[in-house]
Structure formats: C-alpha cells, structure tokens
Amino acid sequence: MTQEKDKQGISRRDFISATAIAGVTGAGIGSGMVGISPAFAAKESGNATAIHPGDLDEYYGFWSGGQSGEVRILGLPSMRELMRIPVFNYDSATGHGITNESKRILGDNAPLNGDAHHPHMSFTNGQHDGRYVFINDKANTRVARIRCDVMKTDKIVNVPNVQAIHGLRLQKAPRTGYVFCNAEFRIPYPNDGSNMEDAGAYRTMFNAIDGDSMEVAWQVIVDGNLDNTDADYDGNYACSTCYNSEEGFTLADTMRNERDWAVVFNIPRIEAAVKAGKFTTLGDSKVPVLDGRHGSELTAYIPIPKSPHGLNTSPDGKYFVANGKLSPTVSVIEIARLHDLFSGKITEPRDVIVAEPELGLGPLHTAFDGRGNAYTTLFIDSQICKWNIADAIKSYGGEKVNYIRQKLDVHYQPGHNHTSMGESNEADGKWLVSLSKFSKDRFLPVGPLHAENDQLIDISGEEMKLVHDGPAYAEPHDCEIVHRRKIRTKKIWERDDPYFAETVARAKKDGITLETDNKIIRDGNKVRVYMTSVAPSYGLNEIKVKKGDEVTVTITNLDQIEDVSHGFTLINHGVAMEISPQQTASLTFTADKPGVHWYYCQWFCHALHMEMRGRLLVEA
Numbered sequence: 001m002t003q004e005k006d007k008q009g010i011s012r013r014d015f016i017s018a019t020a021i022a023g024v025t026g027a028g029i030g031s032g033m034v035g036i037s038p039a040f041a042a043k044e045s046g047n048a049t050a051i052h053p054g055d056l057d058e059y060y061g062f063w064s065g066g067q068s069g070e071v072r073i074l075g076l077p078s079m080r081e082l083m084r085i086p087v088f089n090y091d092s093a094t095g096h097g098i099t100n101e102s103k104r105i106l107g108d109n110a111p112l113n114g115d116a117h118h119p120h121m122s123f124t125n126g127q128h129d130g131r132y133v134f135i136n137d138k139a140n141t142r143v144a145r146i147r148c149d150v151m152k153t154d155k156i157v158n159v160p161n162v163q164a165i166h167g168l169r170l171q172k173a174p175r176t177g178y179v180f181c182n183a184e185f186r187i188p189y190p191n192d193g194s195n196m197e198d199a200g201a202y203r204t205m206f207n208a209i210d211g212d213s214m215e216v217a218w219q220v221i222v223d224g225n226l227d228n229t230d231a232d233y234d235g236n237y238a239c240s241t242c243y244n245s246e247e248g249f250t251l252a253d254t255m256r257n258e259r260d261w262a263v264v265f266n267i268p269r270i271e272a273a274v275k276a277g278k279f280t281t282l283g284d285s286k287v288p289v290l291d292g293r294h295g296s297e298l299t300a301y302i303p304i305p306k307s308p309h310g311l312n313t314s315p316d317g318k319y320f321v322a323n324g325k326l327s328p329t330v331s332v333i334e335i336a337r338l339h340d341l342f343s344g345k346i347t348e349p350r351d352v353i354v355a356e357p358e359l360g361l362g363p364l365h366t367a368f369d370g371r372g373n374a375y376t377t378l379f380i381d382s383q384i385c386k387w388n389i390a391d392a393i394k395s396y397g398g399e400k401v402n403y404i405r406q407k408l409d410v411h412y413q414p415g416h417n418h419t420s421m422g423e424s425n426e427a428d429g430k431w432l433v434s435l436s437k438f439s440k441d442r443f444l445p446v447g448p449l450h451a452e453n454d455q456l457i458d459i460s461g462e463e464m465k466l467v468h469d470g471p472a473y474a475e476p477h478d479c480e481i482v483h484r485r486k487i488r489t490k491k492i493w494e495r496d497d498p499y500f501a502e503t504v505a506r507a508k509k510d511g512i513t514l515e516t517d518n519k520i521i522r523d524g525n526k527v528r529v530y531m532t533s534v535a536p537s538y539g540l541n542e543i544k545v546k547k548g549d550e551v552t553v554t555i556t557n558l559d560q561i562e563d564v565s566h567g568f569t570l571i572n573h574g575v576a577m578e579i580s581p582q583q584t585a586s587l588t589f590t591a592d593k594p595g596v597h598w599y600y601c602q603w604f605c606h607a608l609h610m611e612m613r614g615r616l617l618v619e620a
C-alpha cells in the first residue's frame with residue numbers, strides 16, 4: 001500500500017482507530033487491527049493522526065488563551081479549535097463583559113483583560129470528572145471556574161492580600177475540593193504606601209480556594225516568590241517551586257543564590273490550624289492567613305537548584321518533579337518520604353530527593369506517559385527530553401545507567417508540555433503537545449507579532465514523532481488533554497439553568513412569563529424590555545423609549561433546535577449578546593441618543609437572518 005503524505009507528513013490514509021494501535025511500535029502489531037495490511041501498520045506504527053471531515057476527535061484540549069484572557073477548546077489529535085470561552089476578557093461575539101449575566105460573574109467594574117496561564121479540570125479520586133475547568137488570571141489576581149456542561153465561565157473570585165496568581169493546580173483526592181494557587185509577587189504588608197522600601201515587610205502567599213463555593217478557604221505566607229505548583233494523589237500535600245529565595249527587587253538580586261527551593265504544604269496540618277483558630281486576618285479580608293515561613297510545621301522547604309519553574313506530579317502519585325530552569329537538572333521528590341520529613345524522621349530536607357537527572361538546558365515543565373517515562377521541555381535547547389524515572393533514580397543512587405531515552409527538536413523554545421490524560425492517574429501515553437513559545441519560520445509571516453507553535457507529538461511508540469504544527473494566538477502557557485468520555489455537554493440550555501436564574505427572578509418580579517411575553521415595563525426612567533426570539537424574528541420589532549432612559553433588554557430564545565443561536569446587537573451603542581436555544585440573556589444600556597437605532601441578530605440563524613431586526617425609537 002502506498003502512503004500519500006501531505007506536507008506535515010501526515011498520512012491521509014491513516015484511518016485506523018487510535019485505540020487499536022496504541023503502544024504498537026515497529027513490527028509489533030496488535031490483533032485488533034483487522035483489515036489493516038501488516039505493511040501499513042508496520043510502516044505507520046503509532047497513533048492515527050488524521051481526523052477526516054465529519055469524524056470526531058478523541059480528546060478535548062483545554063488551552064489557556066494567555067494574554068487574551070480566554071480559554072480555548074481544541075480537538076485532538078486534529079488540533080482543530082472547537083470553541084473559545086471568554087473568561088477574563090471582553091468578548092463581542094457572546095457579550096461576555098456586556099451582558100448582565102456575565103457582569104454578575106465578573107463583578108462590578110471588573111477589568112476586562114486577563115493573563116490566563118493554567119487551565120485544569122476538576123478531579124474525583126485522581127480522575128478527571130468533567131465538572132469544571134479552573135484557570136488563573138495573573139494580571140488581575142483572580143481565579144475563574146468554567147462549567148463543562150455548557151462551557152461557560154460561571155464564577156470568578158478575586159484573591160485578597162496578594163498580587164499575581166500564577167501557578168494553579170487542583171486537589172486530586174478525594175476530590176476538587178481545593179483549587180491551589182500561588183501568588184507570585186511579594187508585596188509589603190500593609191500595602192498602603194507606608195513601607196514600600198522595606199524589603200523585610202514584603203511577603204507572598206500560597207492560596208486555597210474552595211472549588212464548590214469559589215471562596216478563598218485559607219492563605220499561607222511563605223518565604224521567597226512562588227512560581228508553579230501541583231498536588232499529590234492522596235490529598236496530603238501540595239508543592240510549589242520558589243524562585244527569588246533572596247527576596248530581592250532586581251534581576252541581579254534574584255539570581256544570587258545557587259539554590260532556591262520547593263516548598264511543600266501539609267494540607268491536613270493547615271486545615272487543623274485553621275480549625276483551631278491559629279490564624280490572623282488582614283485588612284478587610286476574613287480569609288484565614290497562616291504563617292508558613294521557615295520553621296513552620298505547616299511547610300517544608302527543600303533546597304533545589306537555582307530558579308526552578310514547573311512542578312509536576314507523576315500520574316502514579318509517587319513523585320513531584322521540580323524543573324530546574326537555570327539548572328540543567330530536574331529534582332525528583334519522593335512523596336512517600338515527605339511523611340518522614342514532616343514527622344522528623346528525616347532531618348535533612350534534601351533526603352526526600354531520589355533523583356536529579358541532568359537533561360539539557362532550560363528544563364521548564366515535565367509530562368508523563370504512564371509507562372514510567374517523563375518528558376521535559378528544554379527551553380534553551382528547543383527540545384523535548386524523554387527520560388526514564390526508574391533509571392534516573394538508579395543513576396542518582398550511583399548505578400551506571402543511561403536514563404535519557406530520546407531528545408526531539410521542537411520549534412522553538414518550549415514552555416509547558418502535556419500528555420493525553422497525563423495530569424490524572426489515567427495517563428494513557430498516546431499524545432504529547434509541546435507549547436512552543438516561538439514559531440519563527442514555521443508559518444507564513446504575519447508581521448512582527450508571531451503566532452506560538454503548539455506541536456503535536458506521537459508518543460505511543462518507543463520514539464517520539466512530531467506530527468503536527470498548530471499556530472496559536474497569544475501565549476497558551478498551559479493546556480490539558482482530556483479524553484472525550486469524561487465530558488458531557490448540553491446541546492441546548494435548560495430553562496432552569498442557574499446561569500440566568502437571577503434574570504429570570506427579575507422578570508418574575510415584573511410579572512413576566514419569559515417564554516410567552518413580549519412587554520415593555522417602565523419604572524421611572526428605568527425601562528425593562530422583555531421579548532422572545534424565534535428564527536427569524538424577535539417578539540418585538542419596535543421599542544419606544546425616552547432620551548436618558550436606562551434600558552434593560554431581556555430576550556428568551558424559544559428555538560429548540562441545536563445550533564440556532566440568535567443575537568442582539570444595537571447599532572452605535574456598543575452592546576451585543578448571544579442568545580442560544582432556550583437561553584435567556586439580558587443587557588443594560590443608556591438610551592442617550594434621540595432618533596432611530598436599529599437592532600439586529602448577529603448570529604446567522606435562518607435564511608431570513610438579515611431580516612431579523614427591529615427599531616429602537618428614542619424620543620427627544
């Protein structure tokens with residue numbers, strides 16, 4: 001059989017299911033491959049990469065939208081972008097940041113920019129459970145929650161007392177539970193301008209948010225800056241990397257020490273201390289603040305080489321891997337030894353380290369295949385280094401073994417990398433994505449600002465194989481790859497959905513039945529317009545108000561057919577929103593311009609979509 005390859009080297013005929021050949025390398029052919037010629041399988045080996053028109057992907061990828069402040073959903077292995085979820089940003093397609101429903105989530109006067117880094121799906125017993133994705137906003141010190149049944153942001157919490165939420169990971173067991181997040185930058189306490197030059201007054205904190213209530217549960221003061229974090233699979237520990245143990249203000253200051261540290265948080269001890277009232281509060285915040293600086297029984301500081309960055313838990317729950325960044329090594333911490341460290345049986349903190357393999361220049365993040373191998377990005381070398389954990393441990397113990405399995409060039413300067421299901425205890429070792437920060441010459445040039453390059457790598461065999469380049473806008477620091485069996489989305493809204501419950505309650509107060517009524521209610525200079533929409537028309541094609549009125553338009557989309565979303569855009573007023581089937585959406589604006597202003601549906605919904613419009617008549 002001849003193989004037709006396109007420019008990326010992806011076989012157009014590679015239609016066999018990924019499951020059937022996962023893990024097959026070279027000539028080893030599984031019996032599940034009925035009807036596939038041995039020549040084909042032997043030559044191709046590994047995962048099916050092509051998803052043909054009409055076929056569905058096997059995985060959802062949740063991608064951080066970086067400085068765009070959003071989250072994107074990709075399909076893997078096709079790397080097609082399926083949806084964007086506005087989170088910390090303004091979105092003119094859906095009206096996030098404009099609608100009353102989204103403003104309730106964002107808060108009053110919320111900034112409409114964000115710097116999203118770390119999207120992570122909730123867990124039950126170490127497995128992804130399809131409930132929520134959480135993500136941080138470094139730019140405005142916030143954490144958001146996305147509902148995975150409708151793929152909308154449903155809660156955002158501002159974290160008090162700190163600046164710049166960066167590393168974010170979730171409690172894995174028994175469930176999420178806590179959303180652990182690092183505040184990166186140190187600020188003086190109190191931060192009121194009274195002590196800005198006093199370096200000794202600066203601190204930062206490790207934070208835990210209750211993933212159910214989205215309230216901050218507690219905060220722990222630490223030494224140094226905090227960078228990335230991860231949690232174990234038993235609910236006992238979280239571990240964060242720290243750079244700037246020097247606690248300096250300048251670049252030169254932060255680089256002085258040969259070693260910084262990883263700080264381990266003892267979750268049961270912290271919870272006990274909160275219960276026992278051993279905490280303070282700061283300013284107006286009621287959040288319990290505990291002291292976890294050196295000497296505290298709540299934390300353990302483990303010295304590791306210079307300015308570590310990523311912190312990743314192996315899917316077997318045995319190790320925390322801290323990535324060296326300025327050191328060519330990663331430090332492997334055996335989680336079982338942390339019990340002895342906290343009980344005092346181990347007195348030298350570095351005795352919890354069981355391997356420190358030297359991998360190459362600029363190790364930033366590590367991913368796992370569930371078969372005992374780890375994959376570390378080498379930012380400076382522009383490579384992924386595949387290494388074996390057991391062999392690295394043997395080597396640290398003095399045995400002569402080569403733990404490095406392969407180095408693969410990526411293009412270029414990779415930050416995070418991710419394996420399919422590899423951030424849960426169901427790592428399946430099929431795919432690896434390298435989130436390369438620079439794309440340089442890999443795509444058609446589009447001006448000084450370049451796309452990032454998210455590269456798909458087949459890791460199902462012994463050898464890593466690069467199979468796809470995917471350009472991405474605004475830096476997707478991090479992503480997570482979750483099998484589609486974990487996710488159940490709704491195709492149309494349910495009428496009692498909490499997303500618009502407050503809007504429904506407001507209508508009820510006005511005596512409105514949203515599913516049938518088309519009415520305008522005047523309340524002083526406040527005008528509330530209620531209408532329905534059914535393709536291709538609104539329930540009202542004329543709204544009469546007076547100049548200066550504050551107008552709230554509430555629309556209920558009565559269509560029951562999947563994909564018939566409507567919209568409402570009012571010309572020259574900066575207002576627009578999505579109204580998907582069975583959804584109620586609302587927005588408020590001031591009618592400050594006398595005259596006729598057309599409103600129209602901006603989501604193509606019908607052959608007569610262009611005719612779906614009406615007039616706002618503003619009397620002088």
Ligand code: K7E
Nearest residue numbers: 117364415416477478
């Ligand atoms: Cu860019 Cu996870 Cu914010 Cu590393 S972090 S690269």
Ligand code: CUA
Nearest residue numbers: 566601603605
């Ligand atoms: Cu309704 Cu377009």
